[in-house]
Amino acid sequence: MISYDVVVVGAGVEGSATAYTLAKNGQRVLLLEQFPLPHTRGSSHGQSRITRVAYASDDHYAIMMKESHMLWRKLERESNTSIFENCGYLSAGTPDDPFIKDTITSLRTHGVKHDVISHSELQIKYPMINVPAEAIGVLDHSGGILKANKALYAFQEVFKRHGGTINDGEQVIQIIPGDVITVKTSKSTYQALHVVITVGPWAHKFLSSLGLHLPMKVVRISVHYWKEKWSGQYSMQKFPTFMYGKVYAMPCFEYPGHVKACLHDGPEIDPDDRDAVNTNDVTEAVRKYVSEHLPGLETVPSVTETCIYTMTPDRQFILDNHPEWKNIIIGAGFSGHGYKLAPIVGKVLTELVLNKEPSYDLSRCRIRRFLPPKHQL
CATH class of the missing domain: 3.50.50.60 (FAD/NAD(P)-binding domain)
Structure with a gap:
């Protein structure tokens, strides 16, 4: 033995x-x-995950993230592998939204470079994003993409x-x-x-x-990729990782000319039978979101993949x-x-x-x- x-x-x-x-x-x-x-x-x-420092109300994770970034960089050096793309992380919401307020507090508390962006500035800087007139943006400069x-x-x-x-x-x-x-x-x-x-x-x-x-609840996440209407509009040079509501989006990275946009939730499943559920309602919810908030994308996903979350209450x-x-x-x-x-x-x-x-x-x-x-x- x-x-x-x-x-x-x-x-x-x-x-x-x-x-x-x-x-x-x-x-x-x-x-x-x-x-x-x-x-x-x-x-x-999969090829990508969002990373950020700001953790809103869960400040203990924000504290961990400061070292986590350094350890990712260390792994890059040890493995001679590019793992992190620093394209930024943009969250949007109303100024009185607890998530936005706590995100700003977290970034300030931990001395993370960030910008608070008015709606008019959002329209100029990120014309490929459409959010309500009362919304503002918070850009975490330390955020971006991990090559999973x-x-x-x-x-x-x-x-x-x-x-x-x-x-x-x-x-x-x-x-x-x-x-x-x-x-x-x-x-x-x-x-x-x-x-x-x-x-x-x-x-x-x-x-x-x-x-x-x-x-613990196991849920299936539908990972959708949406094609740009105009090439380059959602490149990493122009579009950061983005979160508004329960949908997150990532710039074109995994598939040329395609944005990854997913609902941060899904139906409960058995991990040994994950395809037994119908996820049409999830796809429809993200389709409506893309149509309204990411108008530079086609409204039918070109590629759909699957991931699994294991959720505690x-x-x-x-x-x-x-x-x-x-x-x-x-x-x-x-x-x-x-x-x-x-x-x-x-x-x-x-x-x-x-x-x-x-x-x-x-x-x-x-x-x-x-x-x-x-x-x-």
């Missing part, structure tokens, strides 16, 4: 970032993935360079807790002093086998030790905003493995918030 210091279950971005950080801290690590890599069945695939697939690959390659092992196409069948944990898979059996569980949409099913029934992450078995560490429930924080997730989960004081306040990310009082000791 092969033994490791740590077995990480799930090779999405959070698991890969954790395995990478553990290996750099001298741990002998096995990273297991149930599907052959690369794959498109979870939450970490390249970031994931970079974590995995540097992890292997530090002695890590990745076994893909190998599903974990059972975890037997103990001072030494036994991990049974579809192909072998391993032992480890610690196990980290980062299985994305499969977290609820997986953790149930370890006696944890956490309130409070939209906060789960970063914690198992309540009964402290050598089992859990990262889950990233609620559609975890990708840009992957380097920090990897850092704090590593600290939990090594029994170090976490670098950040994890009180809002602890499992006990979902447990009955008798389990909160």
